[in-house]
Amino acid sequence: MTSKEPNLGTFTKIFRFTKYKKHTPFNVLVTTTEGKPILNMKRGVAIFRSDIEVFDERAQLIGYFKQKFWSFGGKFEIVDKHQKPVCTLQGKWTGWDFKFNKDGKELATVSKKWAGIGKEFFTSADNYVLSINEIVPQDSVERQLIFAAVMVIDMVLKE
Numbered sequence: 001m002t003s004k005e006p007n008l009g010t011f012t013k014i015f016r017f018t019k020y021k022k023h024t025p026f027n028v029l030v031t032t033t034e035g036k037p038i039l040n041m042k043r044g045v046a047i048f049r050s051d052i053e054v055f056d057e058r059a060q061l062i063g064y065f066k067q068k069f070w071s072f073g074g075k076f077e078i079v080d081k082h083q084k085p086v087c088t089l090q091g092k093w094t095g096w097d098f099k100f101n102k103d104g105k106e107l108a109t110v111s112k113k114w115a116g117i118g119k120e121f122f123t124s125a126d127n128y129v130l131s132i133n134e135i136v137p138q139d140s141v142e143r144q145l146i147f148a149a150v151m152v153i154d155m156v157l158k159e
Helices: 010-015 117-122 141-157
Strands: 002-004 026-031 037-043 051-055 061-067 075-080 085-091 098-102 105-113 127-132
Touching (some): 026 141, 037 141, 051 141, 061 141, 085 141, 127 141
Antiparallel strands (some): 061 075, 105 127
16 A cells, blocks of 8 residues: 655645644545555644544545544544544553554554664654454444554654
8 A cells, every 4th residue: 555645735845844744734645556545534734633534435534533632642533424433542642552442442553663773763754553453344434444543643643
């Protein structure tokens, strides 16, 4: 899979090289290696918190990530397209570990994989490991939103 921002504007490109890059809008498209769309995540300009829209391969809205205003480590309420809660994404303030929880059950985890000293210090690229519990159905919107969270974490919290 690949992820890219195909229509990145000039002003957004300029602001990505400043301390304000966390506030810039994004439109990330995740595709297969053949170029077939899988997911799309969009956010407008963010000042204090982010609301991200998630679209499926047919460009149909499937849900939202709603960032909590005050949270250590990052916290998002994940809701479906009808604003019905799906699960909560909570990060640890001490690092790169994130957990998806619903009704006291852990649905998935995301953690950062160490890429080596050269890549860590000289590039902005990150590697994440996503582990989804088997209780999450294979073809569910829940699974798609959890998958989208890896990009959301990187673009909103770790950029």
